Amino acid sequence: MESTSRTFKENAGKALADAKLRAALDKLSDGFPAKRLEAKARLPEFDDLRDAARDIKHHTLANLDFYLEEFEARVIEAGGAVHWCRTAAEARTAILKICKQAGARTVTKSKSMIGEEIAINEHLEAHEIEPVETDLGEYIIQLRNEPPSHIIAPAIHLSMEQVADTFRDKHRHLASDRALEEPRALLEEARSELRQKFIAADVGLTGANMLIAETGSIVLVTNEGNADLTYCLPKTHIVLASLEKVVPTLEDATTILRVLARSATGQDMSVYTTFCTGPKLDGDLDGPENFHVVLLDNGRTKMLGSEFHDMLRCIRCGACLNSCPVYKAIGGHAYGWVYSGPMGAVLIPNLIGLDEASHLPNASTLCGKCEDVCPMRIPLPGMLRALRRRQFERESTPSVGRFLLRAWAFLARRPWLYRMAITPAVNVLAALGRRRGRFRRLPLAGGWTKLRDLPAPEGGTFVSRWHKKGGHKERSR
Amino acid sequence: MSDARDDILYAIKAARTEAPVVETGDETGDEIDSETKGEA
Numbered sequence: 404m405e406s407t408s409r410t411f412k413e414n415a416g417k418a419l420a421d422a423k424l425r426a427a428l429d430k431l432s433d434g435f436p437a438k439r440l441e442a443k444a445r446l447p448e449f450d451d452l453r454d455a456a457r458d459i460k461h462h463t464l465a466n467l468d469f470y471l472e473e474f475e476a477r478v479i480e481a482g483g484a485v486h487w488c489r490t491a492a493e494a495r496t497a498i499l500k501i502c503k504q505a506g507a508r509t510v511t512k513s514k515s516m517i518g519e520e521i522a523i524n525e526h527l528e529a530h531e532i533e534p535v536e537t538d539l540g541e542y543i544i545q546l547r548n549e550p551p552s553h554i555i556a557p558a559i560h561l562s563m564e565q566v567a568d569t570f571r572d573k574h575r576h577l578a579s580d581r582a583l584e585e586p587r588a589l590l591e592e593a594r595s596e597l598r599q600k601f602i603a604a605d606v607g608l609t610g611a612n613m614l615i616a617e618t619g620s621i622v623l624v625t626n627e628g629n630a631d632l633t634y635c636l637p638k639t640h641i642v643l644a645s646l647e648k649v650v651p652t653l654e655d656a657t658t659i660l661r662v663l664a665r666s667a668t669g670q671d672m673s674v675y676t677t678f679c680t681g682p683k684l685d686g687d688l689d690g691p692e693n694f695h696v697v698l699l700d701n702g703r704t705k706m707l708g709s710e711f712h713d714m715l716r717c718i719r720c721g722a723c724l725n726s727c728p729v730y731k732a733i734g735g736h737a738y739g740w741v742y743s744g745p746m747g748a749v750l751i752p753n754l755i756g757l758d759e760a761s762h763l764p765n766a767s768t769l770c771g772k773c774e775d776v777c778p779m780r781i782p783l784p785g786m787l788r789a790l791r792r793r794q795f796e797r798e799s800t801p802s803v804g805r806f807l808l809r810a811w812a813f814l815a816r817r818p819w820l821y822r823m824a825i826t827p828a829v830n831v832l833a834a835l836g837r838r839r840g841r842f843r844r845l846p847l848a849g850g851w852t853k854l855r856d857l858p859a860p861e862g863g864t865f866v867s868r869w870h871k872k873g874g875h876k877e878r879s880r
Numbered sequence: 881m882s883d884a885r886d887d888i889l890y891a892i893k894a895a896r897t898e899a900p901v902v903e904t905g906d907e908t909g910d911e912i913d914s915e916t917k918g919e920a
Contacts, residue, residue: 468892487885646888700888707895 408739438669477619481681515610552735
């Protein structure tokens with residue numbers, strides 16, 4: 404997928420001006436985060452499970468080569484094949500080769516962020532193979548030729564009316580006066596269209612939520628069952644997964660599953676959780692005859708051992724997106740590449756380069772909510788700060804900003820000087836802003852006041868007001 | 881693709897050699913401690 408991360412500011416500006424998008428994103432606040440909290444409350448050991456899940460991935464990453472080789476050996480034993488790919492181009496080539504060997508004209512797909520990462524749909528189409536997305540959200544955005552805007556709810560940016568309009572526009576063979584006002588009607592129409600595609604597909608392409616080294620199995624988690632039809636109906640099943648998806652054992656996979664659905668959608672368990680191991684055996688009623696795993700690096704090994712090592716624990720639940728005030732204001736498309744929200748703001752610069760995604764580390768208030776909700780306890784705000792530090796050190800940020808940061812750091816290390824500089828400035832601003840209570844314009848703060856007013860200070864610094872209220876005495880008691 | 885396999889495994893091993901000791905768990909990555917793994 405081609406990146407538009409360079410134009411993040413313009414993308415965000417457009418998103419903020421899009422009333423339909425804002426209405427769609429408003430629903431997010433009441434949905435997933437509230438359900439996650441309810442699911443957490445139902446499971447007293449939830450935080451202990453988060454620790455256990457973190458430790459599993461931590462251990463796996465420390466021994467990644469061992470577990471990948473174990474996984475490969477078990478896949479081969481089961482009758483499958485593993486294709487190691489350093490880059491997106493290698494993965495595209497490997498998948499196309501398998502599709503051609505299978506004589507494929509149609510490939511059904513279940514939702515795969517790695518598929519988006521390597522732009523596999525465009526590649527297959529360029530070689531006259533039709534890719535068909537089978538996750539409802541992905542199907543909708545494929546019809547609209549749009550990228551996903553959320554890693555677990557790819558069409559969350561759309562209203563029901565927009566989906567109905569898309570179906571009317573793309574499903575021209577159906578009666579134009581059919582009723583599409585109810586969600587059920589939309590679902591039935593998509594199901595009916597997709598059923599024929601499932602049956603006709605020559606190859607099924609899925610992602611994988613996890614790869615299990617102990618058994619060579621892959622884990623597929625969906626709420627629609629589309630991944631199951633994608634993998635078991637065609638003669639060939641291709642699994643496209645990045646290498647950090649491996650876990651040591653079945654037991655480890657079940658621990659991670661217990662935090663995955665709860666963190667993602669607030670469900671105790673996703674509706675369909677499937678473990679696939681190799682092609683079908685003699686006597687099996689269904690399943691693919693050929694089983695291929697395409698293992699993708701695409702920059703992950705560079706993150707190993709770096710400041711961003713822990714990012715490789717991410718299980719793509721989307722909890723950090725759902726709780727991020729920036730994501731909830733602008734949605735996923737503004738980030739300009741496959742991933743979005745706090746995890747995207749860390750992952751994208753690591754995968755496509757900090758220069759290409761230079762705005763993303765700053766697309767955060769550093770409120771820390773993402774780290775609070777992350778089931779794998781990834782220190783996302785710390786990583787965003789690390790990326791900002793890199794930008795500062797490389798001098799890739801504007802010189803005025805660097806000068807102001809240096810001046811701030813100089814003052815912050817000298818409290819007496821800080822007070823001398825800040826107190827008069829705060830008092831002047833308080834006096835100037837007393838009448839209106841806010842500023843519409845302010846020198847050096849144009850970026851802020853362009854879109855919003857700056858509240859006027861009430862006078863005095865936090866510390867001086869703290870002392871006036873006697874807070875310091877209360878604390879020392 | 882065998883070159884890719886070797887390159888990826890080499891990169892993983894090299895990262896481990898260069899990486900500082902990680903902050904949680906007992907493993908340094910040099911050995912697989914099955915008991916520790918089981919606890920995870």
